[in-house]
Amino acid sequence: MFKKAVRWLNASPPRILLSGFALIILFGAELLRLPIASVSGSSMSFVDALFTATSATCVTGLVVLDTGTYFTTFGHWVILLLIQIGGIGFMTMATLFALILRRRISLKERLVLQESLNQGSIEGLVRLVRKVVFYALAVETVGALLYTFRFAADMSLGKAIYHGVFHSISIFNNAGFDLTGDFQSFFNYSEDIYMNVVSMGLIIVGGFGFVVLADLFDFRRRNKFSLHTRVVLSVSAGLIVIGTLVIFIFEFTNNRSIGSDGFGHKLLVSLFQSVTTRSGGVATVDVSEFRQATQFFMIILMFIGASPGSTGGGIKTTTFAVLVGAVFAMIRGKEDVVLFRHRLAQERVYKAVTVTLFCIGIVMLGTMLLATTEDAAFLKILFEVTSAFGTVGLSMGLTGDLTFAGKCTIIMLMFIGRLGPLTLTYALGPKPGRVLYRHSEGKIIIG
Amino acid sequence: MFKKAVRWLNASPPRILLSGFALIILFGAELLRLPIASVSGSSMSFVDALFTATSATCVTGLVVLDTGTYFTTFGHWVILLLIQIGGIGFMTMATLFALILRRRISLKERLVLQESLNQGSIEGLVRLVRKVVFYALAVETVGALLYTFRFAADMSLGKAIYHGVFHSISIFNNAGFDLTGDFQSFFNYSEDIYMNVVSMGLIIVGGFGFVVLADLFDFRRRNKFSLHTRVVLSVSAGLIVIGTLVIFIFEFTNNRSIGSDGFGHKLLVSLFQSVTTRSGGVATVDVSEFRQATQFFMIILMFIGASPGSTGGGIKTTTFAVLVGAVFAMIRGKEDVVLFRHRLAQERVYKAVTVTLFCIGIVMLGTMLLATTEDAAFLKILFEVTSAFGTVGLSMGLTGDLTFAGKCTIIMLMFIGRLGPLTLTYALGPKPGRVLYRHSEGKIIIG
Ligand SMILES: [K+]
Ligand SMILES: [K+]
Numbered sequence: 001m002f003k004k005a006v007r008w009l010n011a012s013p014p015r016i017l018l019s020g021f022a023l024i025i026l027f028g029a030e031l032l033r034l035p036i037a038s039v040s041g042s043s044m045s046f047v048d049a050l051f052t053a054t055s056a057t058c059v060t061g062l063v064v065l066d067t068g069t070y071f072t073t074f075g076h077w078v079i080l081l082l083i084q085i086g087g088i089g090f091m092t093m094a095t096l097f098a099l100i101l102r103r104r105i106s107l108k109e110r111l112v113l114q115e116s117l118n119q120g121s122i123e124g125l126v127r128l129v130r131k132v133v134f135y136a137l138a139v140e141t142v143g144a145l146l147y148t149f150r151f152a153a154d155m156s157l158g159k160a161i162y163h164g165v166f167h168s169i170s171i172f173n174n175a176g177f178d179l180t181g182d183f184q185s186f187f188n189y190s191e192d193i194y195m196n197v198v199s200m201g202l203i204i205v206g207g208f209g210f211v212v213l214a215d216l217f218d219f220r221r222r223n224k225f226s227l228h229t230r231v232v233l234s235v236s237a238g239l240i241v242i243g244t245l246v247i248f249i250f251e252f253t254n255n256r257s258i259g260s261d262g263f264g265h266k267l268l269v270s271l272f273q274s275v276t277t278r279s280g281g282v283a284t285v286d287v288s289e290f291r292q293a294t295q296f297f298m299i300i301l302m303f304i305g306a307s308p309g310s311t312g313g314g315i316k317t318t319t320f321a322v323l324v325g326a327v328f329a330m331i332r333g334k335e336d337v338v339l340f341r342h343r344l345a346q347e348r349v350y351k352a353v354t355v356t357l358f359c360i361g362i363v364m365l366g367t368m369l370l371a372t373t374e375d376a377a378f379l380k381i382l383f384e385v386t387s388a389f390g391t392v393g394l395s396m397g398l399t400g401d402l403t404f405a406g407k408c409t410i411i412m413l414m415f416i417g418r419l420g421p422l423t424l425t426y427a428l429g430p431k432p433g434r435v436l437y438r439h440s441e442g443k444i445i446i447g
Numbered sequence: 448m449f450k451k452a453v454r455w456l457n458a459s460p461p462r463i464l465l466s467g468f469a470l471i472i473l474f475g476a477e478l479l480r481l482p483i484a485s486v487s488g489s490s491m492s493f494v495d496a497l498f499t500a501t502s503a504t505c506v507t508g509l510v511v512l513d514t515g516t517y518f519t520t521f522g523h524w525v526i527l528l529l530i531q532i533g534g535i536g537f538m539t540m541a542t543l544f545a546l547i548l549r550r551r552i553s554l555k556e557r558l559v560l561q562e563s564l565n566q567g568s569i570e571g572l573v574r575l576v577r578k579v580v581f582y583a584l585a586v587e588t589v590g591a592l593l594y595t596f597r598f599a600a601d602m603s604l605g606k607a608i609y610h611g612v613f614h615s616i617s618i619f620n621n622a623g624f625d626l627t628g629d630f631q632s633f634f635n636y637s638e639d640i641y642m643n644v645v646s647m648g649l650i651i652v653g654g655f656g657f658v659v660l661a662d663l664f665d666f667r668r669r670n671k672f673s674l675h676t677r678v679v680l681s682v683s684a685g686l687i688v689i690g691t692l693v694i695f696i697f698e699f700t701n702n703r704s705i706g707s708d709g710f711g712h713k714l715l716v717s718l719f720q721s722v723t724t725r726s727g728g729v730a731t732v733d734v735s736e737f738r739q740a741t742q743f744f745m746i747i748l749m750f751i752g753a754s755p756g757s758t759g760g761g762i763k764t765t766t767f768a769v770l771v772g773a774v775f776a777m778i779r780g781k782e783d784v785v786l787f788r789h790r791l792a793q794e795r796v797y798k799a800v801t802v803t804l805f806c807i808g809i810v811m812l813g814t815m816l817l818a819t820t821e822d823a824a825f826l827k828i829l830f831e832v833t834s835a836f837g838t839v840g841l842s843m844g845l846t847g848d849l850t851f852a853g854k855c856t857i858i859m860l861m862f863i864g865r866l867g868p869l870t871l872t873y874a875l876g877p878k879p880g881r882v883l884y885r886h887s888e889g890k891i892i893i894g
Binding site for chain 2: 250291292293295296297300323326327330346349350353354356357358360361364367368371372377378379381382
């Protein structure tokens with residue numbers, strides 16, 4: 001029974017993920033098209049429904065219709081359900097792939113999850129899924145409570161709970177959908193330290209991925225983090241700090257964004273935007289008013305994204321760590337890429353660079369497409385494409401103006417961006433015993 | 448004696464190349480600052496002289512001062528000398544590195560150059576250098592004659608010869624400097640088929656690199672091309688055709704560029720721009736009037752560039768071939784990257800992807816810098832940076848408006864772009880017997 005399940009999943013997990021996600025999105029789009037989903041009571045266009053469903057399921061957060069004002073409570077629940085499936089569901093699948101089928105993590109790391117895995121039995125699988133869901137729901141519940149406290153000051157308790165639950169789920173899953181209305185995201189909370197801290201906490205924890213979460217929960221007992229956890233934590237921290245500094249410095253004198261704010265406010269806005277750019281997608285300031293250099297820097301952050309098996313997107317923090325390690329190794333003339341005094345297998349480094357290059361190729365292709373169909377500044381287009389690919393959800397304002405062809409391109413990018421790196425990495429895995437014939441080696445000059 | 452020379456070169460060829468080039472540029476800049484170099488008779492600013500000298504030596508062609516009208520004949524000869532040193536000199540060095548020191552090409556390819564190499568003797572080295580210079584001068588002489596014929600129709604014979612020699616050297620070396628005045632490049636010749644064919648011929652042949660040239664000259668005797676030559680020829684042809692088609696289609700209805708021209712003229716302009724974008728740098732049309740999608744596509748072409756050991760820049764056609772091969776291998780789930788039924792060593796593929804990623808990093812960094820110092824549209828900045836890095840010389844018009852900091856950034860980019868990929872690839876070479884201690888292998892999840 002267990003072996004059969006594994007063989008079924010192992011046959012072509014990327015295909016299963018892909019078709020499963022596509023079906024969920026189509027089903028969600030149909031639900032959103034029901035007249036009871038929109039406040040106007042009329043059925044929206046299929047492409048807008050598909051856009052919204054894709055954005056929710058791929059936890060992106062780019063919206064063509066304002067979530068708060070356009071959709072009814074029914075519509076909100078559909079969106080929320082899609083976010084949960086897309087966030088936690090994907091997290092579960094990714095964890096299953098990574099831990100059980102691919103055996104890509106070390107024995108030590110597998111020991112961390114020993115009791116929940118109990119390999120070799122179908123119960124182990126079920127227990128793992130249950131654990132992922134439990135962690136996610138636990139964090140979401142805490143988030144909902146914390147949000148509700150804050151919202152209760154501004155609205156009735158019922159509405160506060162409703163908003164609390166919605167935003168907690170949306171933001172923990174790095175979906176970036178909000179109910180604030182008029183595409184305002186969290187602009188009104190830019191100075192609210194409580195809201196900032198809660199939201200950043202949810203985004204960061206959601207972006208860690210299950211393996212790291214499990215490792216964190218287990219820390220007291222083992223007193224030692226796995227290599228994977230250490231890489232994720234340090235890269236995440238490093239990127240947040242660097243991002244904050246860059247945004248802070250570049251925008252310090254920009255009066256269209258934070259130039260006229262106080263020092264502390266400037267720092268808080270920079271910190272929040274640094275955190276949200278790597279997948280969160282809610283914003284406390286209008287990023288279209290940032291300087292070009294800041295926006296380009298944010299594009300790089302969006303491309304890097306969150307950590308593997310998390311609710312976030314991008315090429316992932318670990319991949320980025322490998323790239324940085326590879327460049328350092330190159331500069332210092334070393335052959336081995338070393339992270340925290342651990343050498344990485346050459347094959348894995350190669351995988352990281354190739355996946356990254358492929359992702360750059362996708363972003364370039366998407367940008368080319370959008371540049372032909374849309375009439376907008378190039379940076380705005382590049383920003384939108386990277387945001388879709390990295391399932392971030394930030395926008396310089398292009399989403400609302402997209403043509404039909406542009407919407408289709410962004411839908412494809414969100415879909416590819418959510419599944420891409422994982423399935424790509426999976427597809428890149430060695431397939432032993434399949435090489436029947438190898439060509440003789442040839443040489444060409446490179447560089 | 449030979450061994451000593453090899454050991455000296457082998458000790459740190461990148462450092463020798465780098466310091467040699469820097470010295471030549473500084474010397475050239477000082478010459479250009481002499482009052483006799485400029486028509487006005489006054490000494491130009493150091494940064495402009497440095498910019499011009501770097502652009503000439505790195506065969507880039509970006510100009511802050513119009514070559515034809517600002518400089519005297521003395522100035523032109525200085526520029527021409529720098530182009531020759533930067534073009535042929537670099538070609539010689541690169542060939543030496545590739546063929547003799549690095550032994551990066553196969554036995555078969557080495558047999559092609561057997562008589563000129565005569566390995567193990569200092570005479571072989573000298574003969575090789577002589578052969579490179581001979582090939583280059585032969586092509587340049589033919590080019591000068593062909594240009595002179597055409598120019599003689601428009602000006603006195605003396606001036607025609609002067610212009611013929613200058614443009615032949617400038618364009619064979621993919622330098623992109625011209626004497627037409629007012630930053631007009633070859634705009635007036637956009638319909639002139641003779642000028643188009645001669646110029647494209649020089650750019651293409653100059654962009655092949657010495658190994659391919661030698662292989663072509665020897666074809667009759669051996670009747671078979673090396674793998675390297677086949678890759679260079681087919682990738683060059685493919686990129687020219689694809690480039691022509693994309694420019695033709697994207698600009699077909701653009702009245703600011705070729706929209707109002709006849710079908711044949713449109714095709715000729717598209718073809719020429721496709722050829723020149725991968726390093727030539729002269730243009731028959733104002734690229735700043737192209738559509739954004741076309742300009743972005745040209746940025747990609749500029750980044751790819753010409754072939755190794757040639758007068759052109761970029762990451763090189765062979766590197767691009769390896770990247771395409773790697774993506775195909777990935778998609779088809781194969782482990783080997785295969786080109787023309789020859790498998791490439793994994794180590795070499797890894798080198799190609801890493802060098803490319805590093806180059807992308809440099810372009811991004813340069814763009815960030817320029818975006819902070821210059822007040823211009825993002826695409827214009829990205830175009831300028833890639834043009835400098837790929838030593839192309841095309842511009843959307845930013846060069847003339849650069850701030851002091853911007854000029855310094857572009858100078859650095861031209862320098863790094865010319866030396867970068869080669870020295871990087873060199874530095875990436877395996878250094879046997881130097882690994883004293885390897886860390887234990889660690890595993891992290893990627894993607
Ligand atoms: K998001
Ligand atoms: K050039």
